[in-house]
Amino acid sequence: MIDKILELAVDKFLFRFPAGLFYSDAGIWVRFEGSRARIGLSDFTQQRNGDVAFAEPKEEGTQVRLGDEVAVVETIKVNLSIPSPVGGKVVEVNNDLLPSPELVNQDPYGKGWLAVLEVEDGEAARGALKTAADYLALAKVQAEAEVRR
Amino acid sequence: MPNLPRKKVGLISCSGEELPEGTVTRRAVRKVLETLRPDDTVTLCLPLFLAGGEGERAFARYYPTIAVDGCNKRCAALATEKYSAKPAASIVVTDVAKESGCGAIGTARRLNEKGQRLAETVAEKIVEETDRLLKKKPRAAGRASGREKR
């Protein structure tokens, strides 16, 4: 089943948000897969921060609380500390990002995923996240402020 | 018809490595974007446009564009028309240089002082066209719109 994609246009930039995902305020998407959550940078986050040169998730086995650093992403412009959108344990990291960090930019919701976590409390985790429509509204405000800056 | 944001003018300049006038186009466009009309303009990247960049081509389809070319080969103007829509205005730096009688302007790699001044003149022409396309009252081209853009 093809996920509906919400789109936001600001100037010449087009941002996409699959409707079936959840999103944190920090712009990290979450796909729940049973008791697990696959995470990555939203299209807005990756476009805003530029070409990813290094993407380094915490190693497998690392326990993180909601908001703890779960990855470091270094772009041409900035070094980002990625706050975990859920609490849990890192059970899988995307090793394809080592040779090909540009996957985060080219396919942020597909091959550019960062890590998979075993989630502690799935219901609480969902409750703390935004739907695609709500996140789009937030991204719109942020994108317009960015363009004005 | 997509839900379109506020109207802005797209500036598309040639890549311009072969002539110093090409470098003038880059300086002029960046000056307008960053300082003179940061709220009213966006740049469209010509290489990306040519390679199929959907954001650039879509923008040029729905919004007015100004093509700024170094010479009469007019790569930026022709590419915009070919892949999107005819630009609303077209500026050719060799024509502006002839009008202003500025003489030698340096190299494609490094403009001299005359080249820098020519870039300022071209930037002013871009601003005039931008204001015309957005139906704004003419203001002194050297006056920024209030905010510099990063």
Added chain:
Amino acid sequence: MKRKISVVPCSGIGKSLGAAAREAAFILAEDLRPDKTKIVALSLLVMGDEEAKREVVDGEAIAIDGCKLECAAKGLACSGAAKVHKLAVFDVVRRHRGLKPEGVCDLNEDGLRLARATADEAAKIVDEVDAEGGHA
């Protein structure tokens, strides 16, 4: 006299990487290997300029791209060049971790360092082609 290798930078105007690609092309063609290389404008090539095409057709070319969108490499792929060597400033950044290039018209120090490092890598490609006797 051996045919020169065409150097085609992306010269993207939206990012400092494009500016670094452009500067790297100038460093290569004017400082490091002026007798062996010649810059060809990407837009002329893609728009079908006969003079630009003549420089590239059946010869060797180096595409210097800023980022992984590879606009110059894509443009050269359809140009009739016998062989296209690809180099992206983005990859050079990964080999020089910590550099943060800024500026488009005027690159900052990191941007200039990056351009120089890219030009050095491109010069090695030129030397390899030369050693293979690869000019048409």
